[in-house]
Every structure is written in C-alpha cells, then in structure tokens.
Amino acid sequence: MDAFTLISRAQGSYVRSIDDGPIEDWPEHFADDAFYKVTTADNHRRGLPAGVIWANNKAMLKDRISALKEANIYEPHSYRHLLGQPAILEESEDGATSETSFLVVRITGNGPTDVFASGRYLDEHVFVDGTALLKRRVVVCDSTRTDTLLVLPL
C-alpha cells in the first residue's frame, strides 16, 4: 500500500478509538518510543516546548488512558473527530511525514454539540508490517484556549 493509504487507514482507526472506543486502543497507534504532545499554534510558532499533554513514550500514553478511566473525575463526554486528507510531506519505504487538519466537536453530558478544537496534526509515521504507526504526533490547536478541561486525547 502507498503512504497515503497507510496513513489514511491508521488515522481512521485512531479517531475511531477515541470517538467510539475502545479508548484503550488509542495508544496502540503509536510506536513504543513515540513522542506525543498537545500544544497551541501560538506556542508552536514561538518554539515553546511544553504541552497540555506531553509524552515521550507509549507507556505515558497508556497512563493517560488509565488515569482518565480510574482516577480523574469529570462529567461524561464524547468527541467526534473530522479529519482532512493527510498532506504527505516526505515518504520512503519505511515511513512518512504528514500534516492533517482536524476539527473536534464535544458533547458533554446531555448538552449540545460544541466545537471543541481545530488544528493540525504534525506527524512522523513508521511503517511496520503493513500499518502506519505514529513515531511523533504534535497536535497543534489553532486556538490558545481550552474550554473547561481536556480529558480525552485529540
């Protein structure tokens, strides 16, 4: 399969794990030594390193999931991700880099569908056994604002 198809398949599966579950599948879209960060366009532009979520391995991503399932307290809510087509920036046999825009709406409790986040994924993928795994995903949110809290990953 070509890079575009591999990445598209992986992203479809990625958003499904968050939006429809099981959420435990979400970290499985990453390589063991993956880097994942959620930041803002403003921080990204200024080269500021911190994130609202910051992980430099897959174990930290699994901890995110067990924390939201076992420890953190919040009102039940769900997301729906809408992704643009991935723009493939570089590709080889073993992997690719890409950018994909996203829009995420959130439904909290029995509230309305609210626009929660928009932005782009800056990605590095590795191709392993016919699937694309994320080696690096920087989630750059367009706005500097987060409404109330961010529990589920983007």
Next chain:
Amino acid sequence: MSEATTTMAAREWPQALSKVPYWVFQDAEVYRAEQQNIFHGPFWSYLCLEAELGEPGDYCATFIGEQPVLVTRDFDGEIYAFENRCAHRGSLIAMDHYGHAKDFTCVYHAWTYNLQGDLTGVAFEEGINGKGGMGSDFCKRAHSPRRLRLANVHGLIFGSLDNDVPDIEDYLGQEILDRIERVLGGRKPVVLGRFTQNLPNNWKLYIENVKDSYHASILHLFFTTFGLNKLNQKGGIVVSESGAHHVSWSAINREAESGEHYKDQKIRSDSEYQLEDPSLVDSFSEVGDDITLQILSVYPGFVLQQIQNSIAVRQVLPTGVDTTDLHWTYLGFEEDTEEQQLVRMKQSNLVGPAGYVSMEDGAIGGFVQRGIAGASGEFATVQMGGQEAVSSESRVTEASIRGFWKVYREAMGFSIEESK
C-alpha cells in the same frame, strides 16, 4: 464614595466569615461593582513576567479584570504600563498578547504613542492645506492613556489602577514575600508554554478552589489511585495578616523518614493500579529544600505554583458573571540542566487544562455555578477549621477562603449584618 460602593452598601453580608451568600457568584450588578471596587481598586494585579519583556520594545497586552492594559519595556530599560485604550475614541492600542514594537499607532486614525504611553502624534493634526485639523486648544499631553502603578517582585510584574494602593511589600507582607522569593528569588525564569483555560464559572469560585487545601486529596485522585502518596508529609497553611493572600505547602518529613517504619509506609503499596511510566513523578529538590508543593495566591487573582518541579503562574481574569479566563504560564529556569527540563516537561502533565491533578478544578466551579442556580438566597458553609482566617499547621481547613471573603466583603462595601 463611588456609585458602585453606594449600591453595594444596600446589600447585607453575614457577620460570620463562614457564611458566603450565593448571590455573590450570580449577580450582574455585583460583577460590575467588582470591576470598580476590586480591579480598579487599591489592590495589586499580576500583569506578566519581567522575563517576558526581555528586550526594549517588547510588550504584553493583558488585563486587570476587564480593563485592557499594555505593559512595555522602553529603551531606557524600564517597564511601563498604561491602559490599552486609545485616547481618541477608545480603540485598543495594541492587540497581540505578546509583541514587539518601537511605538504604537492606533489603527483607527493613526494616533501614535511611545512605549511609555505618551501621545506623540495625531494624524492630520494641522488639517490639510490649512483646513480642518485640531483646534489650537488641543494639547497632546493632556490626552495620554492612564498610567498604572507598577511593582516588580522577583520578576513578577504587578500593576494597580489605583494610586492609593499600599506599597507591594506592605501589601504582601513578609511571609508571602519570602515564599515568592523561595521559588523565584535570584533565578531567571524561562517560559515553557502558555495555555488559557475557559472556566464556566464566576472567577471567585476558582479563587476559592485555589485557596481550598481541604479538597485536594478528595477531588484529585490521581496520586492516590496510582499509589503515589507519601503518607508522612508535613505541611501547613499560611494566611497573610489581612487574610488576602495565602500559601499552602507540604514537605518531605525527614524525621518520619528516618523512623523505623518508614520504608514500609513510604508508598501506598496496596494500590490496585500502577503507572506504566512512574518516571512522571521522579523529581529533584526544586530549590534545595524539602518542600515539594507550594501553592501561593495573591489577592485578587494571582497564583504561583510549585507542584514538585512543575512551576507555573496563573492569572485569573473574570470575563462575565459565570465565565473566567485562567491563563497558565509554565516556567523553567535559565540554569536548568537538560535532565531538569525533561522532568519539567513530564510534570507539565500534572497541571493545566489536561493536568492529572488539576483538570478537575476546571470543571468543579461549573458544577457549583450550576448547583447554586435558584439558590441566591442561600449560603455556602466555610467552617472547616473554625471561624477565623489565620494560619494553621493543618491543611484540613478553609481558613484562607475565609481570609479572601474578609478582604472582599470590605472592598465591596457590603453592610455587615449585626451579630445576633
């Protein structure tokens, strides 16, 4: 007496510091009076870090309450602040949160201001071909935006819109100054990231939450769930003399640690869940002492936070009766090693809008705001640890919340009920 003060005097506030009427979180008239009596009043509000204005020409557009203000560093090296409102017809003078400029030109009709906020130029002041223009009685010097009083506390820039504000040293008191110095003294902070959280509640509900050391181990279950609590910590609450400011702290207890049973008790080993990467909580002594947590608030809306090696400042800005902006600035320091910066990055997961031990605070104010709808005649009960607003060795107390209300109710000019 301002108009806001007169209308507030018609409202009765309970004599006991342990009763807080719910209308104070709900009433639009109260909200408007706060802008006058608190945010334009004789108090110091945090504006930005000195380190964020490193070069002459650097500026920060921020707020005191709803009032837009502009903080600048001029070419003389000094920091200035003035209202961010054009003296002509009121447009914002600068819009970028952080930017760099030699001077400011209002986009509407190009009135120009220098970095100290003096009006230096008026477009078409002389008119065109001798027609139009400003009258001869117009004096630029009489039309500059209002300047703020400024104070620099270990690199934290505070401003006040009221010239009668006490000196910052008297305002904070020695204990609070010492605790700020403990974290920031002699160090140059480096900004690691900035995040804004929209809170669905009145600003005072977030302030109560910050000052509430009672809720921490109950609402935030991250440390408990993963067995990361140290059982033998010591700590306490400092309430400043006026009641306005507070510090909540905890530290490793060396005495208990050297005791025989310590090894067995150090970590709750009965916890069902473990972190897959427990290096998240590996930390270093932040300033060479045993204090692992220090939450410090300065009235009305500033927080300096040390949670292990996660250092941040928080600025609380009301944006409506039931909406608040919480601005987080995550900090490291110039002398941090690479390893130390890595620790700070990992521990940034503890705080902010997605923080393991802070995300609940983003929602809890909204739960209260929704819970008290229809209860404007009722009262919150704040009597944990007694009725006073004083320091204590126990953190199971609401003393610093009582301190906040003590200062607040006086600043607002409510009538205090006669005691029965």
